[in-house]
Amino acid sequence: MIQISNLSKSFTLHNQGAAVIPVMEGAALSVEPGECVGLIGASGSGKSTLMRMIWGNYLAASGSIMVGGLDVARAAPRDIIALRRRTLGYVSQFLRVVPRVPTVDVVAEPLLNLGVPVAEARARAEALLAQLNIPERLWSLSPTTFSGGEQQRVNIARGFVHPYPALLLDEPTASLDATNREVVLTLIEAAKTRGAAIIGIFHDEGARARLCDRLVDVTSYTPGPTQ
Amino acid sequence: MDTNAFTTVTTADPLMSVRGLSKFYGTRIGCDAVSFDLFPGEVLGIVGESGSGKSTLLSCLAGHLAPDTGEVIFATAAGPRDTVKMAEAERRRLARTDWAFVHQNPRDGLRMGISAGGNVGERLMAVGARHYGDIRAQAIDWLGRVEISADRIDDRPSGFSGGMQQRLQIARNLVTGPRLVFMDEPTGGLDVSVQARLLDLLRGLVREMGLSAIIVTHDLAVVRLLADRLMVMKGGYVVEHGLTDQVLDDPQHAYTQLLVSSVLQV
Numbered sequence: 269m270i271q272i273s274n275l276s277k278s279f280t281l282h283n284q285g286a287a288v289i290p291v292m293e294g295a296a297l298s299v300e301p302g303e304c305v306g307l308i309g310a311s312g313s314g315k316s317t318l319m320r321m322i323w324g325n326y327l328a329a330s331g332s333i334m335v336g337g338l339d340v341a342r343a344a345p346r347d348i349i350a351l352r353r354r355t356l357g358y359v360s361q362f363l364r365v366v367p368r369v370p371t372v373d374v375v376a377e378p379l380l381n382l383g384v385p386v387a388e389a390r391a392r393a394e395a396l397l398a399q400l401n402i403p404e405r406l407w408s409l410s411p412t413t414f415s416g417g418e419q420q421r422v423n424i425a426r427g428f429v430h431p432y433p434a435l436l437l438d439e440p441t442a443s444l445d446a447t448n449r450e451v452v453l454t455l456i457e458a459a460k461t462r463g464a465a466i467i468g469i470f471h472d473e474g475a476r477a478r479l480c481d482r483l484v485d486v487t488s489y490t491p492g493p494t495q
Numbered sequence: 496m497d498t499n500a501f502t503t504v505t506t507a508d509p510l511m512s513v514r515g516l517s518k519f520y521g522t523r524i525g526c527d528a529v530s531f532d533l534f535p536g537e538v539l540g541i542v543g544e545s546g547s548g549k550s551t552l553l554s555c556l557a558g559h560l561a562p563d564t565g566e567v568i569f570a571t572a573a574g575p576r577d578t579v580k581m582a583e584a585e586r587r588r589l590a591r592t593d594w595a596f597v598h599q600n601p602r603d604g605l606r607m608g609i610s611a612g613g614n615v616g617e618r619l620m621a622v623g624a625r626h627y628g629d630i631r632a633q634a635i636d637w638l639g640r641v642e643i644s645a646d647r648i649d650d651r652p653s654g655f656s657g658g659m660q661q662r663l664q665i666a667r668n669l670v671t672g673p674r675l676v677f678m679d680e681p682t683g684g685l686d687v688s689v690q691a692r693l694l695d696l697l698r699g700l701v702r703e704m705g706l707s708a709i710i711v712t713h714d715l716a717v718v719r720l721l722a723d724r725l726m727v728m729k730g731g732y733v734v735e736h737g738l739t740d741q742v743l744d745d746p747q748h749a750y751t752q753l754l755v756s757s758v759l760q761v
Contacts, residue, residue: 283749325745346534
């Protein structure tokens with residue numbers, strides 16, 4: 269489902285003396301349907317950079333990133349938009365929403381974008397919010413004022429409301445209590461069972477052990493100090 | 496960036512194709528060598544500071560200003576046509592039927608001396624609607640969709656707040672079911688809380704009506720939430736063009752990097 273080969277990336281900081289910072293070289297990774305691969309490596313080694321390149325908001329310098337048959341490294345913007353709509357889901361650590369939009373609509377939006385009727389989209393969003401223990405009295409409020417753990421669960425609900433064949437999960441259990449962590453782990457296991465290809469960053473070692481079929485240390489793709 | 500460098504998989508014809516569009520004011524550049532495709536259902540954001548040429552470009556695209564060179568090919572009901580070479584009457588008809596233009600200042604897009612319902616109904620009559628009951632019913636429906644209560648239908652927009660005037664302008668523009676909406680700083684002079692409501696409204700309308708839109712703004716937060724693709728302009732040229740979150744999160748051009756890093760975080 270996801271095949272990455274010979275991927276490299278550098279940042280050019282034009283306003284800081286045009287400094288070129290190589291951050292990744294020769295990255296390769298393949299994820300089959302139903303498989304979960306965990307990215308490991310110290311802070312700053314490029315785990316999030318790799319995730320963002322797969323999502324398409326970081327440009328690859330060279331190499332290819334095949335997701336469901338589309339090379340994200342070379343695809344036109346509208347093809348990436350279509351990929352994100354149907355095929356590739358992303359649970360980031362940050363919730364970015366239009367202020368004042370009710371939580372239930374925030375979660376239902378990916379379904380509405382796919383043309384699912386409003387009532388059905390809302391019903392599916394509500395079921396997921398209930399499963400994630402977001403109190404019903406909060407569903408009609410904007411999530412911008414929620415606690416960190418609640419916002420994270422809203423983000424997770426958004427990422428799981430449509431059965432994406434490929435999923436990127438950036439620390440999905442980071443700020444959750446034991447009960448909600450268990451709910452999220454169960455959701456991820458169910459996604460694996462239905463055949464989703466998953467790439468995740470899990471600092472939570474228990475979650476990593478339970479979910480990941482393989483671990484990839486991105487440090488091996490970090491360019492060495494240049495001479 | 497050269498758009499031709501991308502490989503494209505989806506196969507729809509563009510709604511609008513712009514090729515080599517330039518506009519000069521004497522020897523001064525308004526905008527130069529602008530080319531892009533806009534596809535059905537897509538929202539394109541154009542950002543840049545004052546004087547970057549973004550408003551000149553929008554005026555050329557919408558037929559308010561004649562470009563010096565270049566083509567603006569629009570997929571009309573009768574096939575693709577270069578709107579630059581069209582007769583004025585034909586372009587005006589397109590502006591009434593297939594296009595809409597939302598001005599930054601609602602006073603430029605509304606008739607302040609006639610009622611809210613009249614403002615919406617006038618657009619319908621311009622495309623041939625004659626039945627008073629139908630026109631009034633549609634006007635009420637659209638006022639509801641932009642969250643203006645039906646009991647204000649006979650009030651003049653001069654008595655409305657800025658946010659209400661802007662929503663009325665949107666209703667007046669969208670009532671005829673256009674396929675392409677040009678917006679010039681649509682959330683410009685509004686309070687942030689009113690902006691958020693307008694953004695949500697616009698996103699919903701784009702989704703429900705399958706609208707395409709070209710939005711000129713200097714507000715990067717607005718384009719992040721509204722635009723699929725982003726074009727960055729400086730000194731009349733497009734310096735960067737791509738997926739909105741890619742341009743904002745991993746800007747390639749020196750100017751875009753400066754623009755993105757200059758935004759105050761809240």
